[in-house]
Amino acid sequence: MSSPQALQELPGAQKIVQLLAGKCLAQAVSVAAELGIADLLTDTPKNVEEIAAVTSTHAPALYRLLRALANHGIFAEVEGRRFTMTPLANCLRSHAPDSMRNLARWMGSPLVWRALGELLHSVKTGGTGTQQAFGLTDPFAYFSDHPEQLQVFHDCMTDISRLNTPAILEAYDFGPFRKIVDVGGSHGMLLSAILRRYPGPRGIVFDLPDAIEGARQAIVAGDLTGRVETVAGNFFESVPAGADAYILKQVIHDWHDTPAVAILRNVRQAIQPDGRLLIIEFVVPRPNELSLAKLLDLNMLAVTGGRERTEVEYRELFAAAGFRLMAVHPAAVPQCVIEGVAAAVS
Numbered sequence: 001m002s003s004p005q006a007l008q009e010l011p012g013a014q015k016i017v018q019l020l021a022g023k024c025l026a027q028a029v030s031v032a033a034e035l036g037i038a039d040l041l042t043d044t045p046k047n048v049e050e051i052a053a054v055t056s057t058h059a060p061a062l063y064r065l066l067r068a069l070a071n072h073g074i075f076a077e078v079e080g081r082r083f084t085m086t087p088l089a090n091c092l093r094s095h096a097p098d099s100m101r102n103l104a105r106w107m108g109s110p111l112v113w114r115a116l117g118e119l120l121h122s123v124k125t126g127g128t129g130t131q132q133a134f135g136l137t138d139p140f141a142y143f144s145d146h147p148e149q150l151q152v153f154h155d156c157m158t159d160i161s162r163l164n165t166p167a168i169l170e171a172y173d174f175g176p177f178r179k180i181v182d183v184g185g186s187h188g189m190l191l192s193a194i195l196r197r198y199p200g201p202r203g204i205v206f207d208l209p210d211a212i213e214g215a216r217q218a219i220v221a222g223d224l225t226g227r228v229e230t231v232a233g234n235f236f237e238s239v240p241a242g243a244d245a246y247i248l249k250q251v252i253h254d255w256h257d258t259p260a261v262a263i264l265r266n267v268r269q270a271i272q273p274d275g276r277l278l279i280i281e282f283v284v285p286r287p288n289e290l291s292l293a294k295l296l297d298l299n300m301l302a303v304t305g306g307r308e309r310t311e312v313e314y315r316e317l318f319a320a321a322g323f324r325l326m327a328v329h330p331a332a333v334p335q336c337v338i339e340g341v342a343a344a345v346s
Contacts, residue, residue: 028068029092030108032075033101037066038085038092041075045084098163102155109149111142115303122302129302139304143210154186154214157250161189164333168280169197171331172339177201177276179243183235183267184251188215190280191247192222204229204240235263241270249280250335254306257317264321268342277323277340284310292334314338 010018032038035055040046048066052059063081070077074088091100106112111130118129130139143150168190174180175198182191188205195203205215209232219228231240236259239246246267252260267277282293297308309317315325323340330336 024068025072027108027113028065029074030104030113031065032069033092033104034108036094036101037075037083038089038101039094041083041085041089042093045078045082047080047082051083099159100163102152102159105152106156109152111139111146111149112299112303115139116299119298119302128305130304147210150210154211157186158189160250161186161193164331164335165190165193167332168335168337169193171329172278172337174198174245175200177243177245179203180245180247181206181240181243181270183207183239183246183248183263185215185247185249186211187218188228188230189218190249191228192218192224195224195227196222201245202227202229204231204243206231206233206235206240208232208234235266237266239266239270242272243270244272244275245278246271246275247278247280252279252306252317253281253300253308254304256305256307257320260306260317261320264317264323268322271342273342275342277318277342279314279338279340280335281314281338282308282334283314283328283336283338284308311338319343 035057037051037055040051040054048063049059051057051066052062055062066075066083067077069075069089070083072088073086074092075083076086078084090096091098092104093099094101111134114133115129118132121127121132122129128139130136130142134142136142143153174194178201180191180194180201180203182188182203182205185191185205185207188203191203191205195201205212205219205228207215212230212232215230219225219230233239235251248263248267252263255263264277271277282291282296284293284297285291293308300306300308311325311328314328318325318340322343324343326339326341328336328338
């Protein structure tokens with residue numbers, strides 16, 4: 001698939017062909033990430049037979065995969081059907097500072113891939129591709145039978161947090177808060193980064209029991225055991241009470257308006273009167289303005305039934321849950337910090 005600039009230089013029919021070929025490229029990136037090929041090539045180039053032996057793959061087919069990826073700057077082919085690393089391939093290493101390996105694995109997982117394959121069903125009915133493909137009304141129920149995919153999902157969220165957290169910390173001042181609850185906080189990377197930067201606040205990572213153990217390990221590794229609690233629970237039932245800041249990062253976009261409002265109403269019941277609701281999400285821009293959010297919104301439609309929202313839609317969502325949207329703080333990443341306060345009870 002060509003770059004956006006290169007696409008603009010092609011005739012219309014060829015642009016469409018290039019865009020349609022993008023599905024092959026996306027899945028190829030996911031397969032390379034799943035196989036851990038970038039980790040194998042970190043130290044030295046290897047020929048395709050060596051890589052195939054380690055990854056238990058079919059060498060001729062693996063060569064075709066790597067050749068296609070090298071065509072787009074992900075790995076490079078050198079003499080002797082050997083492959084070596086590139087800056088883009090480095091982002092698929094497990095422990096690279098800007099690793100997106102787990103995001104690539106998640107986006108190529110059976111749940112996401114098959115659900116997106118039912119996008120026509122979603123567009124015709126408004127229902128999820130997950131229900132059409134798997135018969136699941138709750139996409140997160142998939143994890144009950146696929147715990148290995150749950151770990152990939154949590155690791156994906158951690159990778160995204162690692163990438164976006166520095167920009168979020170620059171976009172908003174978390175220092176004045178006394179107690180911060182990270183609702184649906186997974187392994188607590190964002191909260192840990194906030195507390196390392198600001199010595200005053202204490203925090204709680206709140207998530208389902210299967211995520212909390214990973215959060216505990218991260219808190220110990222970050223030497224924050226004296227300032228962070230982990231609490232297991234379900235945000236559709238309640239959230240820990242008494243904090244003056246509640247963060248929901250990439251949580252609300254998983255849900256359509258009715259369950260999203262239910263989550264926020266539980267936050268409204270728990271928050272201090274002078275507290276802040278801080279949602280970290282994409283904000284869909286004006287019509288015809290290029291934005292990753294508009295593509296990811298299709299992913300939410302097909303996989304979870306959720307959505308990416310405009311500022312107006314967030315304002316309406318806040319009001320329905322008893323909050324008033326105060327400001328949208330753009331960050332140097334596609335996400336924003338959407339700030340709200342408890343609305344006065346009439």
